[in-house]
Amino acid sequence: MMAPIRAKELNRNGSKTLPRPAGGKWRLFVRGAVLPVFIVSVWQILSSTGTISTQLFSSPALILKQYWNLTLSGELPHHLRISLVRALLGFLLGGSCGLLLGLFVGMFRKFEETVNPTVQMLRTVPLLAITPLFILWFGFGELSKVLLISLGAFFPLYVNTFLGVRNVDAKLFDVARVLEFSRFSQMTRLVLPAALPNVLLGIRLSLTIAWLCLVTAELLGAEAGVGFMIQDARAFMQTDIVFVGITIFALVGKLSDSLVRFFEIRLLRWQDSYKG
């Protein structure tokens, strides 16, 4: 009998890609860090020498100091916690609706014909245009913010899940019929795993949008949250705190994206696609 390759000879991912040369990871990091380090240094030098106004442009050292102060006073953790809870609630609400509706629209033709045109129309309405209505209907409280975020998070997951379901290999449905999969098994064992690459992409996009909508919602009126912190600091010309808020948004956004990327790599190990 033939046994040309042994399982042991395949590496963990089973891929046959060449390993990067030694120290490659370090060099990659350096290459990516050159530009930001340069900009931050120039910025610091310019403000230290008084070439630019620290009042308007602040400086890296001042921003770091504010980070320290705000963390010690408990202000930053407080605002961050409130923002995170809002974004997470909005994402969970909007994302799960998008996922479910996308699945149904993908699975059932009649459902698609009834629901999809309306959703596609709503998708093109700018969120900022709806915000005044949301405030009128749901007030300035948490509800209108969470709903605004969930509306933003809904569409990317909806569109990508729908696309993912439609990309499932039709031949595998024949297999599911021959193996007598139940409706539930067909959904959980065939449609969802096959659509997973698209669903994960949708989750990444939804998370980003949720984060963007959060800022919109908080800038429009809030008593707490990172967006409120920025708005408040702007009123008092505290540019360093504005920068703290901006960098926090960037950091948390990047972290959440990396988290999904991490799951993506683990869950999609079976994929055999071009890796560059």
Add this chain to the structure above:
Amino acid sequence: MQPVLAIHEVSKTFYTDQQVTPVLDKISLNVQEGDFTAIIGPSGCGKSTLLKILAGLDAEYSGDVQLKGAPILRPSQEKGFIFQEHRLFPWLTVEKNIAADLSLRDPSVRKAVDELIGLVKLNGFEKAYPRQLSGGMSQRVAIARALLRKPAVLLLDEPFGALDAFTRSHMQEALHDIWRSNRTAMVLVTHDIDEAVFLSTRVIVMDARPGRIKATVPIDLPYPRSRASRSFTELRTRILNELEHREAPEDYNI
């Protein structure tokens, strides 16, 4: 004895805009328990269509097909089906592909899957993904997946057609071993005369447009069969003659 598969006057016609194309014309055939039936014929003779009808994947035909006395209405696990391509789930490992919707945590499933992995000689590859397997190995996983459901009959639609000659003869031996060890009735659609004579207990020769049974050739050679033996060559020649013998060639409009 009641046949596993009873096919009675099955006909099927394709209707397109301008044309009416008869695909199958009154096919009648019985498959007994433990039989290995090979169906051979030129392309377009409807042999794959017939197999899809037997699997319950195609319900638009006239006539009557029964599995152990009950009419075939839809696909079921009792009729194992091996497609031309392996059609494994790319996101599942070999063992999970075989189990498919059954849980490997169930000890009886675990045991059956392990036995089948031994039967199709894939030990050591339990945790491999389909993309890491060769074509022959993938097709063996597909066979194991069908056998786990203990089908009354295994329907194979040109399963080795896409494999290279070397792998193909290995796979034929593997399929023969499987058939010898568990005696599941098999219906193999193929266009390879050698494959049909090497494996089957009888060969059904089909004719194209409309597809009908032209001849039934019993293969009573003892196993293991040698492709070079005289009786093998004689049977091959006989089937070849049946395939090429055409009564009214001018009737064929292609």
